[in-house]
Every structure is written in structure tokens, then in C-alpha cells.
Amino acid sequence: xxxxxxxxxxxxxxxxxxxxxxxxxxxxxxxxxxxxxxxxxxxxxxxxxxxxxxxxxxxxxxxxxxxxxxxxxxxxxxxxxxxxxxxxxxxxxxxxxxxxxxxxxxxxxxxxxxxxxxxxxxxxxxxxxxxxxxxxxxxxxxxxxxxxxxxxxxxxxxxxxxxxxxxxxxxxxxxxxxxxxxxxxxxxxxxxxxxxxxxxxxxxxxxxxxxxxxxxxxxxxxxxxxxxxxxxxxxxxxxxxxxxxxxxxxxxxxxxxxxxxxxxxxxxxxxxxxxxxxxxxxxxxxxxxxxxxxxxxxxxxxxxxxxxxxxxxxxxxxxxxxxxxxxxxxxxxxxxxxxxx
Numbered sequence: 335x336x337x338x339x340x341x342x343x344x345x346x347x348x349x350x351x352x353x354x355x356x357x358x359x360x361x362x363x364x365x366x367x368x369x370x371x372x373x374x375x376x377x378x379x380x381x382x383x384x385x386x387x388x389x390x391x392x393x394x395x396x397x398x399x400x401x402x403x404x405x406x407x408x409x410x411x412x413x414x415x416x417x418x419x420x421x422x423x424x425x426x427x428x429x430x431x432x433x434x435x436x437x438x439x440x441x442x443x444x445x446x447x448x449x450x451x452x453x454x455x456x457x458x459x460x461x462x463x464x465x466x467x468x469x470x471x472x473x474x475x476x477x478x479x480x481x482x483x484x485x486x487x488x489x490x491x492x493x494x495x496x497x498x499x500x501x502x503x504x505x506x507x508x509x510x511x512x513x514x515x516x517x518x519x520x521x522x523x524x525x526x527x528x529x530x531x532x533x534x535x536x537x538x539x540x541x542x543x544x545x546x547x548x549x550x551x552x553x554x555x556x557x558x559x560x561x562x563x564x565x566x567x568x569x570x571x572x573x574x575x576x577x578x579x580x581x582x583x584x585x586x587x588x589x590x591x592x593x594x595x596x597x598x599x600x601x602x603x604x605x606x607x608x609x610x611x612x613x614x615x616x617x618x619x620x621x622x623x624x625x626x627x628x629x630x631x632x633x634x635x636x637x638x639x640x641x642x643x644x645x646x647x648x649x650x651x652x653x654x655x656x657x658x659x660x661x662x663x664x665x666x667x668x669x670x671x672x673x674x675x
Contacts, residue, residue: 335465335662337671340484343474346402350409350489354421357469358414361487364467365420370427370486371462374640382419385430389422391513392429392544396422399515399541400523402475406489414487424487426516427462429544433507439596440634440643441505443603443627445576445611446552452654454500454552455623456492457665458647459634460485465646465663470673475526481658481673482522483649490522492649494658496675497529497553500651504548504577508589509564514544517562521549531556535569538562548577552653561586576611578604603631620659620670623650628666636664 340356342349354361368374369382397404411421423430444456467486471493473479482493494500501521515523520541528534531551538549538560549560557575561568561583568583579600581587592600610626626632627648636644648665651658656675661668 335668337660337662338469339673340469340471342471346405346475347409347412349473349475350406350411351413353406353471353487353489354410354413354416356413357487360467361414361424362416364486365416365424370424371640372427372430375431375461380430382423385423386419388430388513389419389426392426392516393418393422395514395542395544396425396519400519402526403489403519403523410487410489421487425489425519426544427486429511429516432511433591439599440603440645441579442503443578443607443632444502444504444550445574445607446500446502446550446557447574447611447616448552448555448557449573449616451616451618452498452500452552452554452652453623454494454502454550454557454651454653455627456502456550456649457627457632457634457645458483458492458649459643460646461641461643463640463646468647468660468662470658470660472673472675473526478526478529479675480525481656481675482525483647483658483660485646488518490518490520490525492521492651493525494651494653494656495525495529496656498653499525499529499531499534500552500653501525501534502550502649502651504550504579506546506548506561506563506579506581507591508546508581508586509566511545514542516544517547517549531558535560539567550575550577552651554654563589574611576604576607578607599631607632620650620652624648624659624661624665624670628661633664633666
């Protein structure tokens with residue numbers, strides 16, 4: 335599997351147009367596959383017409399909080415030959431599914447280390463078999479440039495920018511999900527507008543997110559994980575950070591909606607990740623990090639059920655060098671592909 339690189343430079347509309355045009359055939363095929371595979375995952379059938387009022391509310395929230403990304407979305411639609419509603423749908427698939435309807439099992443293991451050799455690494459655990467729609471975006475937005483991992487037309491997911499800020503994420507389940515800025519787009523906004531962990535936290539505090547998440551931030555000086563549930567946000571700094579899918583901050587842990595079985599698995603992955611990170615030397619190679627990400631239970635194997643999360647990629651970000659390394663699909667069997675700013 336070769337991961338396509340999308341060069342998205344210029345003004346916001348032009349960036350989106352380049353993204354859409356580069357992946358046009360794949361994005362139209364994806365939308366035509368059971369409505370971006372939502373109908374393979376949702377317990378009740380969904381149609382674009384029925385979703386239009388919801389999509390309009392999400393689009394309004396995107397335009398209000400991040401007008402540049404709103405313009406980029408319209409460019410994506412124009413470049414791919416799809417409607418703006420379809421472009422918005424690609425950004426909010428996870429929010430449309432919600433979590434009351436779709437309990438999670440695996441959903442990413444993330445860790446970061448600051449210092450002379452800063453690194454942020456994680457598995458990407460998703461349902462929907464999305465490893466066939468993976469891409470890397472080379473984004474130039476204003477003075478900053480970013481390498482961003484994307485799935486199926488997403489403008490953001492995780493990534494690293496030219497200032498040396500890296501951002502990863504984990505799903506956590508709490509609070510009332512609502513119309514707002516999706517965490518994926520929030521991460522892209524952080525990469526576009528912030529150069530350090532401190533700056534990213536300041537930007538993040540001003541956003542109204544649509545759904546609960548934990549974000550992991552890393553620059554050469556520090557790391558932090560941030561748990562967001564509704565309007566509540568909690569931050570813990572450290573030279574190293576690790577997170578899976580249960581809330582770690584005591585202020586939010588009582589709200590955790592993860593099932594007991596899934597929480598136990600999340601705790602096992604966190605313990606395994608922390609132990610593996612303790613054994614990795616500061617100067618560990620990219621392949622050393624992939625070895626940790628590829629080992630069970632950090633790597634979540636597939637069961638053949640499209641509704642179940644499995645590891646569809648593993649990523650090692652090198653903030654000090656502007657590098658994104660990815661193993662698409664099962665990281666235990668796929669080769670490393672490297673992208674450099």
C-alpha cells in the first residue's frame with residue numbers, strides 16, 4: 335500500500351480544491367459506498383437528505399470558529415466534484431454515529447516524549463476499514479507548514495508542523511456530543527495556528543468542540559495530554575505522556591461512558607505502552623517506536639467485522655525534524671513510509 339501525498343498550498347479554497355482534485359475518484363467512491371460506510375456502522379439507515387439539517391449546523395459551527403477551514407471545505411467539494419454537504423459529512427462521520435449507538439473497543443494508543451529527540455507516536459484504531467482511504471496532506475497555511483494524516487477527505491486528524499508542534503489524539507467517551515468543531519478539525523486548526531504546546535492549549539481553550547476527546551501535544555520542551563468533555567478541559571504536563579481511551583484526570587473520570595470491558599482493555603494498552611516507553615532509550619529510532627506500536631495489545635488486530643475498531647495505521651511524528659512516518663494498515667506487516675517537510 336502506498337500512501338498518497340496531497341500538496342495543499344495557497345489560500346484556503348485553493349488548498350481544499352487541490353485536496354479534492356487529487357483524491358476525487360476515491361472520495362466519490364467512498365461517498366457512494368454506503369454513504370461513506372456510515373450505513374455499515376449505524377444501527378439505523380442514514381440518508382444524505384435526512385442529514386442535511388445536521389450537516390448545516392456543523393458547517394455553521396466550522397465557519398464560525400475556523401472560517402479558513404470552512405473555505406477549505408468548500409474548496410474540497412469543488413475539487414472533488416461533490417456537494418458541500420458531502421464534504422461536511424466526511425468531516426463529521428464520527429459525530430454522526432455518536433457513542434450511545436456505537437460502543438468502542440480499541441481506539442488509539444498514543445505517547446509522546448520531549449527533550450533532545452522529541453517524538454509523538456500512536457496507533458490509529460478506527461472502524462469502517464478506513465485504511466484504504468488514508469492520505470498525507472502537505473499543508474501550507476500562512477507562515478506554517480504541516481504534515482497531516484487524513485482518512486477519507488478529512489482536513490485534519492493528527493500531524494506535525496514546521497514550528498515543531500506535534501498533535502495526536504484518543505477517543506474518550508463522555509458528555510453530550512453537540513454541533514461544534516470536530517476534534518479532527520480542531521487539531522488541524524492547532525497545527526495551522528500554534529507553534530508550541532503552550533500556544534496550542536491557549537487556542538484549544540477558545541474552541542467549542544463537538545465531541546469528547548483526549549489530545550496529546552508535544553514540542554521539544556514539553557508534552558501534555560488534554561482531556562475534553564463538553565466545556566470541561568483538563569491538562570497534565572510532563573516530559574513524557576501516554577494515553578488510551580479512558581479518562582485519567584480525576585475531575586473527569588466519573589463521567590467516563592466507556593464499557594467495563596473496553597475500559598479494562600484500554601488500561602491494559604496504557605500499561606503496556608508505558609512499560610514499552612520506559613524501555614525505549616531517548617535516542618530510539620523510528621523503527622524502535624514502530625516495534626512498540628506493532629506489538630499486541632497496543633496494536634489491535636482486526637476481526638473481519640467492519641463495525642469493530644482495528645489498527646488501520648501507526649504513526650511516528652518527529653517534531654524536531656518535521657517528519658511524519660506512517661505504516662498504513664496493520665503496522666505489524668506493512669513497511670514504513672516517510673514524509674518530510
